[in-house]
Amino acid sequence: MSTGKHKLAQPDPGDVPKAVINRLSLYLRELQHLLRSGKTTISSSQLGRMLGFTDAQVRKDLTCFGHFGHPGIGYRCEELVAAIRRILGTDRVWTVALFGVGNLGRALLGYKGFSAKGFQIVAAFDEDPRKAGATIDGIRVHPMDRLDEVIANQRIQLAMITVPAAAAQHVADTAIKAGVVGVVNFAPVTLTVPQEISLVGVDLATELEQISFSVANREKS
């Protein structure tokens, strides 16, 4: 397959704005839709139009990582899907442990979108002894004191944290000590992690602030 030979530029991950990565995710989603509907090539302006971006934006985002366009053809969907998955690191399977089996934790355990992108939740943890031992959506819930053992045995790479804010830093510290290299934090608190650990904070209310900002400022103008 030609897609495997495509050489990617490798910018320092710290130099790539979060917004670019977000847009790559969107491009990937649209390209996968296109492939499923039988389309094999697309231009930057068509791809941009589908998502409300300019063609220049699309080209600029992709140019950070290599040259993907073909003169007179545009992008080959399959090739670009493979390249974006390699850029995003979703061309492999990531093992994930979820910490905190409350409402949100349960929702995430059942969220289909993760495994489709290569994120496999293989274990869950909860400090409530009544939850530990249960199996939810096929995933075993362990007590917190088995953390070291489970993370080592199942070679867990990423931690997804949905415990209450007050417990989140301690859980992150413990998971990192046990070997995870990336933390996705859903608790509404800012965590501190060592420099070599990747951290993404997800605050669901922040997404609503985007909406209120947008609606409120439309009203004013």
Added chain:
Amino acid sequence: MSTGKHKLAQPDPGDVPKAVINRLSLYLRELQHLLRSGKTTISSSQLGRMLGFTDAQVRKDLTCFGHFGHPGIGYRCEELVAAIRRILGTDRVWTVALFGVGNLGRALLGYKGFSAKGFQIVAAFDEDPRKAGATIDGIRVHPMDRLDEVIANQRIQLAMITVPAAAAQHVADTAIKAGVVGVVNFAPVTLTVPQEISLVGVDLATELEQISFSVANREKS
């Protein structure tokens, strides 16, 4: 209170990058923590340090909206909290309806972070007749065919969509026709809305792609 008199600059909401709004949300969260712990003033470099940003970044973000610093004092926490809440439009209560009471919908109905920021989920909808009529976390679940009536009666402004991808566009169209002015879409599909409607797409797997990108590119370098 002096905070009420503070005049805000009003840039076009379309001109303000999403990343700036995200950072304002983070500043707000930290400032509220500080206020609760009794701190009344803070410098841009202290605020930046707490979040891993430079002081120049903090000042630049805030300068878009007005002049908030006081020479020799820094920012007054209470004043800046009030200003950011006005900028973000969270100095008021927003009424929200949730569409789709699956796992994620249930988690969002119980998510404490929304009402703390002024987002009040006042109604839920589900097309499953077995769910309609139930009350979850104090919120009534209605059948979809009561949508027009409930949105009008409860003056619902925002729609939060957690239905399956295939149903999301139809639900958004219906809610907008009934009067909502903002849509927060959790379904993994890109929606199209009229220009005067605000739309934010939340793809939970996208957050994981940030992490895999970061970890994968650290490994390469």
